[in-house]
Amino acid sequence: MNPADSVVAGSISKSFTALAVMQLVEAGTVDLDTELSQYLDGFSGRRTSPTKPTESIWTSARLTASSSFDPA
Structure with missing residues (x-):
C-alpha cells in the first residue's frame, strides 16, 4: 500500500462519527x-x-440517516 492509494471505508465511518458526536453530547x-x-x-x-x-x-x-439531506 502506498500513501497515494485510496481505501474504501464504506459505512464504517458512520459508526465512528456517531461515537464522536455522542462523546460531544x-x-x-x-x-x-x-x-x-x-x-x-x-x-x-x-x-x-x-x-x-x-x-x-x-x-x-x-x-439516524433520516434527514433527507441531498449532498449533491
Whole structure:
C-alpha cells in the first residue's frame, strides 16, 4: 500500500462519527435537539425533500440517516 492509494471505508465511518458526536453530547458540547446549522458554518440546515422543504435538520436526525439531506 502506498500513501497515494485510496481505501474504501464504506459505512464504517458512520459508526465512528456517531461515537464522536455522542462523546460531544456527553461532554455537553453538542445538543441532539439543536439544528445542525448551529454547528456547521454556511450550512442552511433545511431539508431538500420536496414534501418537507422548510423543515430543519436536527443533529439527532443525522445520526439516524433520516434527514433527507441531498449532498449533491
